[in-house]
Amino acid sequence: MEKVLVAFAAALAIGLSAIATAWAQSKIGSAGAGTLAEKPELSATIIILVAIPETMVILGFVVAAMILFGV
Amino acid sequence: MIVRMSKVEIVGPRDLLKRVISFLRDVGIFHIEPDIVGFVEKRDEKHIELFLPDKDDLSERIFLEDLKSKVEELFSYLPAVHLKSRFIEPRVIIDSIKEILQRHLLLCRGIYQKREVFKKELSELCSHGPLLDALEPLLKGVKKMPDIDFIGLVLKDPGIKQQLGEFLMWHTGGKFELLTSTASDGTTVGLITVSKDLSARVKNLLGEKDIPEMKFPPSFNNLTFIEKVRFLKDRIAEISGEIELFDMQLESFLIKWGPIYKRVREWLDKRLSVLKAATSVFETRMCFIIYGWMASGDVNNLGKQLNENFEGKVILKELGIKEEDIERMPVMLKNPAYFQPFEIFTRILPLPRYTSYDPTPFIGIFFPLFFGMMLGDAGYGLLLIILSLLMIKRFQKNRNISDAFKILSVAALYSFIFGILYGEFFGNLGHGLFGLRPLFIDRQHAVIPMLYFTVTVGVVHVLLGSFLGFAIACRRKIKKEAICRLINIMIILCILSFVASLFGLFPALLTKPIVLVIIILTPFLLFTGGLLAPLEIIKSIGNIVSYARIMAIGLTSVLLAFVANRLAGMTGDIIIGVAVAGLLHLLNIIIGVFSPTIHSLRLHYVEFFTKFIEPGGKKFEPLKK
Secondary structure: OHHHHHHHHHHHHHHHHHHHHHHHHHHHHHHHHHHHHHOHHHHHHHHHHHHOOHHHHHHHHHHHHHHHHOO | OEOOEEEEEEEEEHHHHHHHHHHHHHHOOOEEOOOOOOOOOHHHHHHOEEOOOOHHHHHHHHHHHHHHHHHHHHHHHOOOOOOOOOOOOOOOOHHHHHHHHHHHHHHHHHHHHHHHHHHHHHHHHHOOHHHHHHHHHHHHOOOOOOOEEEEEEEEOOHHHHHHHHHHHHHHHOOOEEEEEEEOOOOOEEEEEEEEHHHHHHHHHHHHHOOOOEOOOOHHHOOOOHHHHHHHHHHHHHHHHHHHHHHHHHHHHHHHHHHHHHHHHHHHHHHHHHHHHHHHHOEEOOOEEEEEEEEEHHHHHHHHHHHHHHOOOOOEEEEEOOOHHHOOOOEEOEOOOOOOHHHHHHHOOOOOEOOOOOOOHHHHHHHHHHHHHHHHOOHHHHHHHHHHHHHHHHHOOOOHHHHHHHHHHHHHHHHHHHHHHHHOOOOOOHHHHHHOOOOOOOOOOOOHHHHHHHHHHHHHHHHHHHHHHHHHHHHHOOOHHHHHHHHHHHHHHHHHHHHHHHHOOOOOHHHHHHHHHHHHHHHHHHHHHHOOOHHHHHHHHHHHHHHOHHHHHHHHHHHHHHHHHHHHHHHHOOHHHHHHHHHHHHHHHHHHHHHHHHHHHHHHHHHHHHHHOOOEOOEEOOOOOO
């Protein structure tokens, strides 16, 4: 039972953060695509803005790994 | 790297100004500064005035600009073909050229406009092409009699044919014939043969049933259906011939006059650029003065060349750079051959300031390293090296593609090296085939050690960025910012040591002193960086953790390779097994090229460059051909 709970906790840690990242990136990505159509010179800024929410899923992944491996 | 710039002043007699500008344009290494600020002392400003072109210069500029616009218009009518330039001196024959250009312009404009009218008509007629091609066999199969009329149809739904047949049967009493065919674009066309006295009624009924008749241009209205089809075909052939004739006329004009007008255009460009540059020059009662910037390494050479070409009458002097000049200094990036391909990644970033660093060398060092750490498979690395070398050879002339594959070749080499260190050759195939073992870490099983390793790489990379930011603040002599950045680095180091001691990586005894240091440093941080300064530290910690993606992406790559080999083994057949493994490994290589590229770039753009790159540099734009 404990194993199941641990696995479930790890899945929640990565799954929820992945959903949050996906949601944030979809919003920023669509706005960024609109911006790029008018101002292509802002491509670097848009890449940075789209990339920022990725940290959430990476943190989720680290937490999931720590839960699974009992760190 | 950002090239070291010198502030330069060129002085000479006024009558030599245009020759000097022309010389500078040919050399192409001098950036003219149109603003006097920073070049002349306040007390001397009253002696120096902006060079005002005289009446002759102004009328020459207007004349040449008008001529250039006409030459450009002429070229817009002619086919785009690479032309050789004629060795003539346009200045001598410029009046004759102006006269003849007017006639040539009228001639070419006339041909071009007629050609455009015919092209428009042709495209309109050609839209009927597929329908006519489908109708032709139908028309061949029916008898042409004087009391018979034909109605061409476009059927939106091919299934309507039967209903239409029944409908026509009812209204014509069976005195009709309906044939259908499918055009090359998929449209179904129909041909109704009916006696002339019933034709008008059938057309009305078809309109009521919303079955469109085939439409022809309005000029065809007085013709019968058969005549329309024939006329359309004839007209298409006639117009195509006319267009071909116009093309030939324009081409023969281009062969005869193109090289001369090309030379005239080049001369006009040069002359106009000299006249325009002259408006950014300053003058005293006797001399002209050109202020500007150039690479420090070229100063002596240009000075000597000016001295030789103008018999010592034109002098180049290097001026001292003041602190306020730094904001105005233009930026030129120049990198060694190894780093040059990586400029495709930094070109999308805004130009860094003169006091900042060129991001290219950093991306040239760390990008392949991170890529290799993520992909980390000797087999994939070898394949990608071979592929990229072949592509570099294949696309030698296309610089962007060749640069992209040069980057891939370096990244693949790192992937090969890390593959040896991780003991991976097409996943675990190397272990099975020739006993390849990990030299450094088995990343498939040692997940947590790999996590520590990648986060450590992040610590080094982020702290290097922060340290470069500190160095820039020192170079710009902004003390408060420099101290803030230094405290930032110290607090990050303390936090990392604290976390390491909690995980048992550092002695637990260190925990209390570290916390004490953080508490002592925090007020200084708030004082130098403001209330938002602690946020920067939290951001930096987040940035460091972000490097865990190197491990995460590497893990997916190694697991997919493992699955490929495992599935191949499960098939029990050598041919199917090789095919399955090959396909999955190919998929893994494709993902393994894109994913590490994107994530490695992200680590640079978001985590690393934001620590020290200062955008807002002014581009070095020398006067050149």
